[in-house]
Amino acid sequence: MTESQSVFFAEMALDLHAEPTTERTVDRIVAYAKIATNCDEAGIMLVHARNRIETAAATAKCVGDSHNLQIRHDEGPCLDALDNPGSIIANNTATDSRWPKWGPAVAELGIRSALCVGLETHDRRYGSLNLYSNTVNAFVADDLAVAEIFARHASVAFSAAHNEEGLQLAVDARKLIGQAQGILMERFNIDADRAFAVLRRFSQQHNVKLRDVAEQVVESRRLPSSSSARSEMAL
Known part of the structure; x- marks a missing residue:
């Protein structure tokens, strides 16, 4: 060369x-x-x-x-x-x-x-x-x-x-999930572990990515539907 x-x-x-x-x-x-x-x-x-x-x-x-x-x-x-x-x-x-x-x-x-x-x-x-x-x-x-x-x-x-972009997406997702946990904790008077469990359960049962569930919670200040929220909190 x-x-x-x-x-x-x-x-x-x-x-x-x-x-x-x-x-x-x-x-x-x-x-x-x-x-x-x-x-x-x-x-x-x-x-x-x-x-x-x-x-x-x-x-x-x-x-x-x-x-x-x-x-x-x-x-x-x-x-x-x-x-x-x-x-x-x-x-x-x-x-x-x-x-x-x-x-x-x-x-x-x-x-x-x-x-x-x-x-x-x-x-x-x-x-x-x-x-x-x-x-x-x-x-x-x-x-x-x-x-x-x-x-x-x-x-x-x-x-x-590619790795830096992936890491940034992961950081953004963690922030979003944390915000959604805070909203559920305040609304339903539950701790952080229970709030995360609610998000994860909704994600699995409705086949929606956890990040997308968190984004909906942050935007609407609730789970995607009131009936879903009641059923999730009852579990």
């Missing part, structure tokens, strides 16, 4: 870590990817619970279309990068026999080469960083090396933003 590349990655890492949310982080990652690598467009696919896959960021509409074609046909380099360790290169999408449905379809969009790298840490695989080019054989060994280094930096930044 050259000195200028080292400076670029150092500045990029600082910028990515400064972003406050995962949404802002992924948008910045794809913007930096176009600068760092020999690609025309870039995007990120993320895997959520129960294998739900979505396009989290894209520098152009064709990127999202490429991702959607892979999901529709259940084949493509990005999906392969999600399922397997290592990176995937498509030198000519129109003729690559590995993806007979996705390849010709995405070539019609103008995408002729692809380079897909996993976004992952030691603890978790988040998705894939996907680089696209409008020319055949666009990516060479140097591009792959740069993309993999870039993806490691991006993975750490995304993980940090």
Whole structure:
């Protein structure tokens, strides 16, 4: 890696870590990817619970279309990068026999080469960083090396933003539940443990998240319905 590349990655890492949310982080990652690598467009696919896959960021509409074609046909380099360790290169999408449905379809969009790298840490695989080019054989060994280094930096930044966002949501939920407990304690003259038990029981019996129950209590100053409140307090 050259000195200028080292400076670029150092500045990029600082910028990515400064972003406050995962949404802002992924948008910045794809913007930096176009600068760092020999690609025309870039995007990120993320895997959520129960294998739900979505396009989290894209520098152009064709990127999202490429991702959607892979999901529709259940084949493509990005999906392969999600399922397997290592990176995937498509030198000519129109003729690559590995993806007979996705390849010709995405070539019609103008995408002729692809380079897909996993976004992952030691603890978790988040998705894939996907680089696209409008020319055949666009990516060479140097591009792959740069993309993999870039993806490691991006993975750490995304993980940090994801964890920080999750922690903030957890803190907010605890505050909300505490406020709801205080309201029930005052209204029904019960202690904190009993108030929490009422919230949890209502959550379980009505299949509503505890945080959502607490939010309703805080907003309405009571459980979601008077009849429910009476039945909960009778238990």
